[in-house]
Amino acid sequence: MTHAIPQLDPTKKKLSIIAFSGDFDKLTAVFTLATGAAAVGYEVNIFFTFWGLDAIKRKLGRSPVGKGFLPKVFGVFMGGLKSAPVSRLNFLGLSPKIFRYLMRKNNVATLEELVDAAVALDVNFYACEMAMVVLGLQKTDFLPHVKDVLGVASFLKLSEDGQTLFI
Amino acid sequence: MIHTLDVTKEHCPMTFVKVKIALSKLSEGDILEVKLTDGEPLENVPRTATEQGFEVLSTTETETPGIYTVEIKK
Numbered sequence: 441m442t443h444a445i446p447q448l449d450p451t452k453k454k455l456s457i458i459a460f461s462g463d464f465d466k467l468t469a470v471f472t473l474a475t476g477a478a479a480v481g482y483e484v485n486i487f488f489t490f491w492g493l494d495a496i497k498r499k500l501g502r503s504p505v506g507k508g509f510l511p512k513v514f515g516v517f518m519g520g521l522k523s524a525p526v527s528r529l530n531f532l533g534l535s536p537k538i539f540r541y542l543m544r545k546n547n548v549a550t551l552e553e554l555v556d557a558a559v560a561l562d563v564n565f566y567a568c569e570m571a572m573v574v575l576g577l578q579k580t581d582f583l584p585h586v587k588d589v590l591g592v593a594s595f596l597k598l599s600e601d602g603q604t605l606f607i
Numbered sequence: 608m609i610h611t612l613d614v615t616k617e618h619c620p621m622t623f624v625k626v627k628i629a630l631s632k633l634s635e636g637d638i639l640e641v642k643l644t645d646g647e648p649l650e651n652v653p654r655t656a657t658e659q660g661f662e663v664l665s666t667t668e669t670e671t672p673g674i675y676t677v678e679i680k681k
Binding site: 472473475476478479480481546547548549553554557560561 | 616617618619620621623624626627628651655658659
């Protein structure tokens with residue numbers, strides 16, 4: 441499969457993030473950095489792989505997304521953005537609810553608001569082809585904002601001459 | 608046309624995010640009046656607006672200490 445790599449502005453500062461984790465707290469870090477950087481003029485790319493793909497699923501809750509029995513089971517257990525667990529002290533999903541409450545109470549953007557902001561700021565979302573095959577996911581399972589499905593070589597080309605983070 | 612935006616209740620990164628989104632909606636010659644707090648927003652909003660080709664007309668402290676108004680023109 442060949443992918444058209446977009447022609448990028450060489451004068452622009454660039455941040456590329458590999459979003460590996462599907463944890464609520466780590467995704468909050470991904471989208472805080474991504475939106476903050478985009479807002480101050482960076483070109484921002486996020487490459488979602490493995491558990492990180494949960495963040496860009498069209499279905500936000502637990503749903504049997506995916507092709508085949510095992511991917512569907514995974515889909516239900518992992519869910520989407522709304523069911524992301526926190527990496528420590530998750531307490532069977534109670535902690536993300538507490539975090540969302542605290543964020544709203546303190547007027548800090550929630551994870552969902554950050555994702556919306558990233559879309560509004562035109563942060564580039566890319567999905568990892570290999571992880572999609574393993575998890576039985578297709579591009580149509582993701583948000584329409586997902587620009588393309590890529591492999592390592594294309595991501596390296598995209599992130600060239602910028603800063604790259606793995607979260 | 609003059610637009611206004613208050614980000615004094617916002618925190619990082621939404622202070623910059625809201626300004627950036629508001630700036631992107633301006634037409635040529637429009638002015639955005641941003642109300643923001645001292646510290647990171649005051650240091651970064653005018654700087655990044657200038658970097659992105661906007662003109663910062665003024666930065667003035669309001670009657671409330673620590674709250675500023677920045678006028679940005681497209």
